[in-house]
Amino acid sequence: MLKQIEGSHAVAEAVALCRPEVICAYPISPQTHIVEALGELVAEGAVGRSEFAAMSVAIGASAAGARAYTATASQGLLFMAEALFNASGLGLPIVMTVANRAIGAPINIWNDHTDSMSQRDCGWIQLFAETNQEALDLHIQAFRLAEELSLPVMVCMDGFILTHAYERVDMPTREQVDAYLPPFSPRQILDPNEPVSIGAMVGPEAFTEVRYLAHAKQMQALELIPGWSDEFRRAFGREAGGLVRPYRTEDADTIVVALGSVLGTIKDTVDEMRSRGVRIGALGIACFRPWPLAAVQQALARAKRVIVLEKSLAVGIGGIVSTNVRTALERAIPVHTVIAGLGGRPITRASLSRIFGSENLEHTTFLDLDRALVDRVLARESEVRRSGPRAENILREKHGLPTR
Secondary structure, three states: EEEEEHHHHHHHHHHHHHHOOOEEOOOOOOOHHHHHHHHHOOOOOOOOOHHHHHHHHHHHHHOOOOOOEEEEEOOOHHHHHHHHHHHHHHOOOOOEEEEEEEOOOOOOOOOOHHHHHHOOOOOOOEEOOHHHHHHHHHHHHHHHHHHOOOOEEEEEEEEOOOOOOOEEEOOHHHHHHHHHOOOOOOOOOOOOOOOOOOOOOHHHHHHHHHHHHHHHHHHHHHHHHHHHHHHHHHHHOOOOOOOEEEEOOOOEEEEEEEOOOHHHHHHHHHHHHOOOOOOEEEEEEOOOEEOOOOHHHHHHHOEEEEEEEEEOOOOEOOOOOHHHHHHHOOOOOEEEEEEEEEOHHOOOOOHHHHHHHHOOOOOEEEEEOHHHHHHHHHHHHHHHHHHOOHHHHHHHHHHHHHHO
8 A cells, every 4th residue: 555654654654564573762862753653553562761672572572482573673683682682692583673773982873884783793684774664574574584593683764864764665465465474483492481580691601602503593583684675565566675785786887886865866867967978876785784785796796896885884994784784895906995874964966976977086085075174174183292291272272173
């Protein structure tokens, strides 16, 4: 059924169709509308007093055999970091929406990918949505994937850009979802009549094997995701998910790699540059963890240059996704990192066209960076350092910097 609906509400309805038994969440922008809408759709639920508590409730519910769901963003994801590792280490099939948002300081509530990238190695599968329709569809796939492998899955959707955007989506029926997503049959369950301990101490003699098993299950996900994406297409009549999404890459000399909603703007830019005879294409990463090395390798096999557009920054080195892309290349070709959209800064076609058409990109480029501003700040800081401790505060006052 076609509906004009806010992205967060579309996700809430999709999650409800998946019949979760326990929904536990602590509201934080921009995921608040998801759990608010779910609160209106269900009569009962578990609500924690913080993000850590919400994930802890989800862990307990899942361990007891319930289909569990939660949502978070930004600092909320960091607050539950310890529990994230516990959920994956225990092999619990929890599904969580991450409404991607910047991490402070300074405080910023707008979109980038810093939050989910910070937890890329916590053992959760990470799926990224390009549109609200795909965000809706990925949640249905996520429950099936999580429960087949007994691993937690986070569905990442861009905060505000998707969560608060009103778009037309095709909402599936309960019968369609029930046919695609079997009833939850937990791999492990806590039973008061047969008590056991979980998450107990593991010494050096077995810890490596435990971690390897978690890795092996993520590698299994690489085999399952393409098939289930095809099955979803046949059942629901539309594409969603998969590992990667090539766009006009067949004869492309330059391929732009990216995740999330920015792919729409990138595709428009590719089309415009193609009309001018530029051989350029795009590669969307739908599954970031596990990293689809072979699929990326195949998609980039004929490229002469790769540009990775990243909405996060690894301070001190530059790109996060770029590092993963380089592992997939069999040939020595240039891989340029472009940091863009941090803290919600707009990413325009004009800026992308200028960057994609440049033949002299640096190893790491910051899109639309106010170079004059940062140079002034760096120059002042350099002057303060050279001034010595006695004159430092005088110079700081002179330049309007805080004194120490």
